[in-house]
Amino acid sequence: MSSLFEEIREPVASDVPVRRVSITVNGEKRTADVEPRLLLAHLLRQGLGLTGTHTGCDTSNCGACTVLFDGKAIKSCTMLAVQADGHEVTTVEGLAGPSELHPIQEGFKDEHGLQCGFCTPGMMLAAKALLDENPDPTEDEVRWALSGNLCRCTGYQNIVKSVLWAAQKLQSQSAS
Amino acid sequence: MTRALDEIKIGGLGSSRKRVEDNRFIRGRGNYVDDIVLPGMLHMEILRSPMAHARINSIDTSKAWEIPGVRLVLTGEMMATRNLAWMPTLSYDTQAVLATDKVRFQGQEVACVIADDPYIAKDGCEAITVDYEPLPVIVNPNQAMADGAPLIRDDKENQHDNVIYDWEVGDKEGTDRAFAQADLVSKLELHYPRSHPSPIECCGSIADFNRATSKLTIYLTSQAPHLHRAAIALVAELPEHMIRIVSPDIGGGFGNKVPVYPGYVVSILASILLERPVKWIEDKTGNLISTGYARDMYLHGEMALRKDGKILAMRMHADSDHGAFFSDAQPSKFKIGLLHSTFACYDVPAAHLTARGVYTNKAPGGVAYRCSFRVTEAMFFQERMMQAAADDLGMDQAEFRRRNFVRDDDFPHRTPFGFLTDSGQYGKCLDVGLEAIGYSDFLKRKEEAKKQGRLLGIGISAMTEPLGAGNSREYDILGVKMFDAAELRVHLTGKAILRTGAKTQGQGHETTWAQIVAHELGLPAEDIVVEEGDTDTAPYGMGTYASRSTPVAGAAVAMVARKVRAKARKLAAHLLEVSEEDIDWELGRFYVRSSPEHGVTIQECAMAAYSNMPDGMEPGLENVAYYDPPNLTWPFGCYIATVEVDPQTGVWDVLNVVAVDDCGVRINPMIVEGQIMGGLTEAYAMSSMQFITFDAQGNCVGSNYMDYLLPTAWEAPGYELHEVVTPSPHHPIGAKGVGECATVGGPAAFVNAVIDAIKDTGVRNIDMPLLPDRVYEALTQRHDVSGAPPVKTDD
Numbered sequence: 021m022s023s024l025f026e027e028i029r030e031p032v033a034s035d036v037p038v039r040r041v042s043i044t045v046n047g048e049k050r051t052a053d054v055e056p057r058l059l060l061a062h063l064l065r066q067g068l069g070l071t072g073t074h075t076g077c078d079t080s081n082c083g084a085c086t087v088l089f090d091g092k093a094i095k096s097c098t099m100l101a102v103q104a105d106g107h108e109v110t111t112v113e114g115l116a117g118p119s120e121l122h123p124i125q126e127g128f129k130d131e132h133g134l135q136c137g138f139c140t141p142g143m144m145l146a147a148k149a150l151l152d153e154n155p156d157p158t159e160d161e162v163r164w165a166l167s168g169n170l171c172r173c174t175g176y177q178n179i180v181k182s183v184l185w186a187a188q189k190l191q192s193q194s195a196s
Numbered sequence: 197m198t199r200a201l202d203e204i205k206i207g208g209l210g211s212s213r214k215r216v217e218d219n220r221f222i223r224g225r226g227n228y229v230d231d232i233v234l235p236g237m238l239h240m241e242i243l244r245s246p247m248a249h250a251r252i253n254s255i256d257t258s259k260a261w262e263i264p265g266v267r268l269v270l271t272g273e274m275m276a277t278r279n280l281a282w283m284p285t286l287s288y289d290t291q292a293v294l295a296t297d298k299v300r301f302q303g304q305e306v307a308c309v310i311a312d313d314p315y316i317a318k319d320g321c322e323a324i325t326v327d328y329e330p331l332p333v334i335v336n337p338n339q340a341m342a343d344g345a346p347l348i349r350d351d352k353e354n355q356h357d358n359v360i361y362d363w364e365v366g367d368k369e370g371t372d373r374a375f376a377q378a379d380l381v382s383k384l385e386l387h388y389p390r391s392h393p394s395p396i397e398c399c400g401s402i403a404d405f406n407r408a409t410s411k412l413t414i415y416l417t418s419q420a421p422h423l424h425r426a427a428i429a430l431v432a433e434l435p436e437h438m439i440r441i442v443s444p445d446i447g448g449g450f451g452n453k454v455p456v457y458p459g460y461v462v463s464i465l466a467s468i469l470l471e472r473p474v475k476w477i478e479d480k481t482g483n484l485i486s487t488g489y490a491r492d493m494y495l496h497g498e499m500a501l502r503k504d505g506k507i508l509a510m511r512m513h514a515d516s517d518h519g520a521f522f523s524d525a526q527p528s529k530f531k532i533g534l535l536h537s538t539f540a541c542y543d544v545p546a547a548h549l550t551a552r553g554v555y556t557n558k559a560p561g562g563v564a565y566r567c568s569f570r571v572t573e574a575m576f577f578q579e580r581m582m583q584a585a586a587d588d589l590g591m592d593q594a595e596f597r598r599r600n601f602v603r604d605d606d607f608p609h610r611t612p613f614g615f616l617t618d619s620g621q622y623g624k625c626l627d628v629g630l631e632a633i634g635y636s637d638f639l640k641r642k643e644e645a646k647k648q649g650r651l652l653g654i655g656i657s658a659m660t661e662p663l664g665a666g667n668s669r670e671y672d673i674l675g676v677k678m679f680d681a682a683e684l685r686v687h688l689t690g691k692a693i694l695r696t697g698a699k700t701q702g703q704g705h706e707t708t709w710a711q712i713v714a715h716e717l718g719l720p721a722e723d724i725v726v727e728e729g730d731t732d733t734a735p736y737g738m739g740t741y742a743s744r745s746t747p748v749a750g751a752a753v754a755m756v757a758r759k760v761r762a763k764a765r766k767l768a769a770h771l772l773e774v775s776e777e778d779i780d781w782e783l784g785r786f787y788v789r790s791s792p793e794h795g796v797t798i799q800e801c802a803m804a805a806y807s808n809m810p811d812g813m814e815p816g817l818e819n820v821a822y823y824d825p826p827n828l829t830w831p832f833g834c835y836i837a838t839v840e841v842d843p844q845t846g847v848w849d850v851l852n853v854v855a856v857d858d859c860g861v862r863i864n865p866m867i868v869e870g871q872i873m874g875g876l877t878e879a880y881a882m883s884s885m886q887f888i889t890f891d892a893q894g895n896c897v898g899s900n901y902m903d904y905l906l907p908t909a910w911e912a913p914g915y916e917l918h919e920v921v922t923p924s925p926h927h928p929i930g931a932k933g934v935g936e937c938a939t940v941g942g943p944a945a946f947v948n949a950v951i952d953a954i955k956d957t958g959v960r961n962i963d964m965p966l967l968p969d970r971v972y973e974a975l976t977q978r979h980d981v982s983g984a985p986p987v988k989t990d991d
Binding site: 077079112136139162168169 | 214215217218219220221222223224225226228230231233315394395396397398445446447448449450479480481701702703704866867869870871873874875876877878900901902906908909910911912914915
């Protein structure tokens with residue numbers, strides 16, 4: 021892949037220092053030349069076109085930009101793209117294959133865990149990080165695990181139900 | 197023999213149908229403004245004022261122009277050469293687009309930089325130097341109205357002070373007479389603080405002017421695309437048919453995305469000048485310090501009471517802080533919105549309300565944050581006043597309300613301020629709520645807890661509110677009447693597309709509008725696609741806010757489906773070879789009355805509309821309906837919260853919350869409940885932690901999410917929901933608005949509960965948010981706690 025902003029910054033990029041990074045995004049190795057100040061969230065959104073990762077607050081409070089970084093939930097608006105060099109990132113687009121849904125995605129739809137949808141990708145990835153570590157969480161554990169992610173629409177009750185729904189489905193899948 | 201379809205199975209009225217829009221959102225495939233990338237697109241950033249009130253001596257942009265990649269720098273002076281430095285507001289005032297003479301609030305837009313990428317645009321803003329000369333700052337109405345107060349709006353001719361309006365409504369003499377006969381007069385004063393709607397997605401636009409076609413396409417975070425098209429046509433003096441607004445997926449609105457913001461206007465001009473698409477995406481601080489505030493009202497009330505608990509009259513005064521520009525996005529003919537809908541659920545024989553609006557050095561506000569134009573302040577004050585009056589009478593909270601409720605057989609009921617409420621069963625809702633919370637049992641627990649030094653409290657809030665602006669007689673925006681339209685086109689295979697002028701932002705219109713069509717036509721909801729938000733294709737509408745979509749656009753959907761059904765009936769008569777009078781309708785099918793087994797489905801009628809219409813009939817099966825509501829809908833909500841206050845710290849925890857909502861017929865119960873839980877959480881947020889205020893210099897305190905606290909899943913309480921159904925008598929399917937009810941009615945339940953818990957201190961009021969330090973101050977010093985700005989800051 022070419023320099024992140026190269027195509028749209030035609031005549032001026034020559035004096036801007038860039039660094040080559042190599043990141044495995046949703047299982048696929050991606051290489052990009054980036055400015056050192058470029059945020060990971062912006063690389064994902066604008067460089068790689070993965071717009072399911074949203075930016076809401078710029079201060080790592082809202083969690084709309086949450087992605088998995090080597091399996092842990094992190095806020096991609098407060099990580100530089102260069103810090104991700106050599107690491108693995110999973111975004112909402114990588115939760116399931118093209119014609120499939122991850123049980124967390126199914127749970128959010130089934131339990132009406134979203135309204136405007138803006139916080140949803142971040143919520144689901146925070147939920148995935150939880151369920152990967154703790155497949156059978158209590159309601160309180162779910163609420164605590166999601167407390168880095170803000171939602172203005174749902175009031176959270178249905179989000180919690182969605183995650184518990186997914187936990188149950190994942191457990192019954194692994195049991196069978 | 198009837199063969200009517202099972203309405204729930206086809207996803208009709210009352211079905212908790214899973215949402216259609218979720219299919220893209222859960223895959224991360226939503227399409228929000230910031231997700232849109234156009235070829236050759238440039239990026240805009242806004243330089244904002246750090247000062248709340250200052251004269252601009254000079255602006256030096258030369259360094260910004262030198263940065264490689266900067267394409268354009270715009271200041272107020274340059275906007276003025278195109279007559280765009282100021283724009284009209286929705287409340288007949290003017291607002292600066294980019295400041296020319298002086299800045300009037302912290303965060304005001306001063307200059308814009310357009311560059312190849314957003315990082316360079318930010319660099320450009322940092323390179324601009326502005327020479328400010330500080331002026332005295334005003335952050336509350338008392339300061340604004342004080343003798344010798346600095347004049348904020350010296351740009352306006354004939355504006356000699358900071359008062360925007362003085363307005364009154366009601367019967368002053370009758371109210372005075374009633375007060376003269378009162379056994380008891382109860383009083384309350386409070387400040388409903390500023391609040392910011394704060395959707396997670398900030399505002400933004402992409403203006404794309406195409407010189408070749410002269411067409412201006414604007415992708416906009418807009419709750420009201422048609423309204424914005426009209427406003428932009430007027431502001432920018434562009435022909436309306438050459439403007440296309442596309443409102444794609446919206447990451448929450450809550451009223452924040454109703455006004456027209458300077459960033460939109462500048463991005464449009466920049467695109468016209470540069471002939472390239474220009475994207476502006478606001479950052480969170482920009483959103484919090486400059487866009488659509490809500491509330492900020494000082495309320496003073498007196499209630500005349502008879503010993504037995506009967507309310508005789510109400511007297512109220514409101515001082516409203518509108519910030520530097522009067523840009524309330526409210527469409528009523530009343531200066532203070534629908535504040536005078538207060539006490540609509542109670543039988544109050546006489547009432548009088550005065551209101552004064554003032555300018556201050558704060559961001560312009562007055563948006564209806566999950567609210568119908570000041571009803572949140574109205575109902576909060578009402579229910580706080582009801583508690584204070586009950587306490588003064590020594591009467592039980594619930595009994596005092598019950599005694600004064602408008603009775604079930606008293607509808608339509610004319611309120612003392614002239615509204616006509618449509619229907620309700622208020623007493624029943626209260627009973628359901630009291631039963632659910634275990635009222636009498638809780639009162640006993642509370643007394644027992646007190647003996648152990650624990651402070652338990654219970655708060656009740658009950659209210660009806662006016663939802664569904666217009667009717668067109670009383671509601672308009674800049675003269676444009678408030679109605680909505682729906683357009684339905686049934687294809688030959690019986691599938692259909694429905695378009696409305698509303699704009700979903702999480703309410704689930706793509707799901708629920710199809711349910712209304714399913715109910716009216718018997719087409720399965722999954723066979724109907726719903727489209728909104730593109731002014732080139734959507735029929736006219738005033739947008740989605742103030743819980744008006746179901747009352748107005750939803751009614752238009754039912755009406756257009758009925759028009760289509762009327763034509764389908766003619767087609768059915770033709771197919772069945774009988775006269776129209778001889779056929780009956782059941783869900784999904786017309787049949788011969790005398791021979792019910794002979795019938796045709798709606799799908800067969802659709803096919804006939806394209807292939808076998810009777811002689812002389814216009815082909816096709818589609819129509820459009822404009823709906824001008826005869827009245828507002830008046831849902832009722834009863835919210836009851838129990839809390840425990842820690843006397844050592846002032847921290848309070850919510851124990852239980854019960855919500856009883858009567859929003860008439862529920863189209864999709866799952867979605868209604870989702871709306872109520874979201875509303876309750878915003879109510880809890882306002883009462884407990886959403887704190888955005890100003891210090892004496894006009895610095896905004898709470899300008900980011902580290903300071904402006906929104907509840908997370910950890911803090912948010914759990915909810916128990918109940919329903920009562922009283923259909924609206926004038927809405928085609930008996931529905932009422934619901935999206936904002938819990939936000940409007942909820943805050944008083946939480947505050948009343950905390951005040952109830954500390955009642956023994958004699959404290960009557962703590963202003964929201966009820967931060968632990970405020971509660972602690974009330975507990976220990978036994979006085980009311982005001983939250984009015986200015987606040988002290990550490991430095």
